[in-house]
Amino acid sequence: MIAVLRRFAHRRTLAVIASLVLLIGASLGLAIYSEARHDAQVRQSAAVQAHILADSVSAALAFNDLPAIQQYTAALRANPDIVAVGVYDDKGRIVAAYGPETDPMRDEGAGGPFIALRVPVAENGVPLGTVYFRQRTDTLMIRTLRYGGAGLLVVMATLMLAVMALDARALGRTNRRLREEIVERERAEAALRQSQKMEAVGRLTGGIAHDFNNMLAVILGNLELLMRRYPEADPKLLRFVSSSLDAGKRAATLTQRLLAFSRRQPLDPKAVDVGKSVADLSELLARTLGEGIAIETVRTAGLWRAHVDAGQLETAIVNLAVNARDAMPDGGKLTIETANAYLDRTYAQSQDEVTPGQYVMVAVSDTGTGMTPEVQEKVFEPFFTTKPPGLGTGLGLSQVHGFIKQSGGHISLYSEAGHGTSIKLYLPRSGEDTEAFPPEPPRRAVSDRRHQTVLVVDDEAGVRDFAAEALVELGYDVLSAGDADQAMRLVEDNGEIHILLTDVVMPGKSGRELADAVHRLRPAMHVLYMTGYTQNAIVHNGVLDTGTHLITKPFTVGQLEEELEALDAG
Missing domain, CATH: 3.40.50.2300 (Response regulator)
Structure with a gap:
């Protein structure tokens, strides 16, 4: 065992040394490349200044304007890196200069490392002289110090990374498990909060629904009997009664939506041909949505039957279609698509309350205004609406969500602001081969x-x-x-x-x-x-x-x- 540990330690030392050598080599190579680039830039800058000086003194040399030449050369004193400057005529005689030498060309070796440039001066192709330009460059010590700090950091980082790399794999596995546990815990906590919220809303709704609906039954029932038994009554009176009936029905719908959201409504699921239900709804939707909305239905061949309450499914589709219409105030296209779908275990585990298996999918898509991510997070919450006051209760999508979840299905939403929305309903597949149609009851006299x-x-x-x-x-x-x-x-x-x-x-x-x-x-x-x-x-x-x-x-x-x-x- 000791021999194995020693061998492992020896290999770890070699790995650290190799990593260190490689990183230092790469750092030196990068430093040399950077220094070469820096030197090239310095030389280019010096050449530009020398050519500018040559162009500036050409006219002065042509007319032997000594003060102008001296003025040009003196202007370069502002640059501390310029060691010496000399201007020579076409005979090689010095005309003007500055620096520690009286003749910069003759004493070129003084002053340490430098860049020396000779630029001919000409006017219309006629040689007039030469400009000599010498600029100081960095010493080897300065160049080394320039990268010393970075090199030290590289060495330290190399050592630290080499040591940490030995345990990186184990640390990575531990971190992955920790992240998975955190995500799972957050999902469980969110599901618990949602469950507690649903239970609270359900108890509140159930507590008031019985008595509230009893009162509505008396009010609406007697108003309906009044209209049935006295159809020839004063039209103004009948108008009042009709208005009261409409208000009472809206109140009943509100209670029903709360029960649907809290998953407390009684469902009567049967084997339903979803494609036929969507086709039957097309005419109703065309009248409801108006001429500005183009409706397209896409039905997959061999569509399975779904185990669902047909009436509540139709109500859910109408709710989604009405929401889509409101998102397309200037008109647009509504697409209702049906297809068979399979939700695998991986997807189901990433969602709340989803069971892997076969589903019948109904997608309702629009080309409307879409939703921002902030709106999407709250869209299924009760009483949340983006519509102006008085134009929405905020219970439409929450009712659909509650119905789908109560039916054992799944609902997903995809939306982009300015590009539209698509909501997919996943309904459990029915085990029956044929749709359960209740017989048409004969009407008796x-x-x-x-x-x-x-x-x-x-x-x-x-x-x-x-x-x-x-x-x-x-x-x-x-x-x-x-x-x-x-x-x-x-x-x-x-x-x-x-x-x-x-x-x-x-x-x-x-x-x-x-x-x-x-x-x-x-x-x-x-x-x-x-x-x-x-x-x-x-x-x-x-x-x-x-x-x-x-x-x-x-x-x-x-x-x-x-x-x-x-x-x-x-």
Whole structure:
């Protein structure tokens, strides 16, 4: 072992010496090259000054103007590096000079290292004399000292780098592991903060959604019944009612978007042909976006089916298209592309909440104003918007993000300011080969419903009364109860109840517990749940239980009619 260590130490010493020799050699070579360049520049400067002097005294020599010649030579005294200057006529006689010698050419060897130049003076090709120019250069000591400091630094750096290089590989591995751990920890902390934020928003939204939607159901329901039953009323009154209905629907949409962002909305995913859904939306988008926006759809052949809630997917695509339109105020092009995609493990590990596997990709791209990196970091946050006040709630993209994440998918965004934006939705691939189309429910005449009795159960009297009135409007017979116990007594006493319309969240027994008890007594009875918000009773992991029918408050008479007819079709 000692011999091995000694051999290793010997090789390390040789490596250090070799590195030192190479670096010093390279440094000396660089110094010699730099000095040669410096000397060339000095010589060029001296030559320029000598030629300038020759050009300046040519006329004076031609006219034998001695004062002018002396004035020119004396002007060079300002340069301390010039040792001597002499001006000679065409006979070789000195005309003017300065320096320690009376004849600079004759005493050329004095004064240490220098550059000596002789430049002929001529006027129109006629020789007039010679200019002698001698300039001092640096001594060997000065030249050595010029690079001494740099050389010392090179030697020290060489020694330090040579020693550090021995452990560089191990240090590099350690640093890489440390960086990876830091990145992973930061990602985990960011995911935890996002999860805590989502949980907080979800609890807040869920806490108010149930009561808020119950109140909206009463308000909107009664306003709708008023318009249906009194269509010939004063137009001004009907206009007021219609305006109130619109405001109430916007409030309901706001609550629904908050539930979508916090991933608390009930989803009903099925096998969906995404390409067909996009094609069906094209006409709607053309009307919605206006003539200034050109729409192009690109569909890949052999497109897989996605496991997703079709209605919510269409809402997400419309949201993205409307945002794209707002980013193209002067018109532009909107491209909706569908394709099969595979997200590998490497990519999934670099993202939050992404599972490797097969996906159906929907890309919505525009040629609009694009986003800055600062905007991109906040674009999926709730209530963040770049639109002027009153033109956006800041919940559109956050709703899309929440829906995609709740569906087990992934969303990515790429944007460049001034060049447009592309948002890609990755939807989980369905394991079913065919799209699940619910059968079209046959529309029944009012007379066909008279033999149908619906039991309405809700602890909110206002909601219960509206639902009863709406059912009467649709031609059903109606019984109502304020809680599960009262409803069970009616079921036990009345064998002609065909449909149970019950709220999910009620004091005492929940709507799900009531439905289970009713089915034990009347297995053939249909059940339709209604709720302003539900989390666990009939929804698990954000998905409706199989075979469950649900209508979300607030709802219209028309929506209630469709859901009731879907019960018979199912």
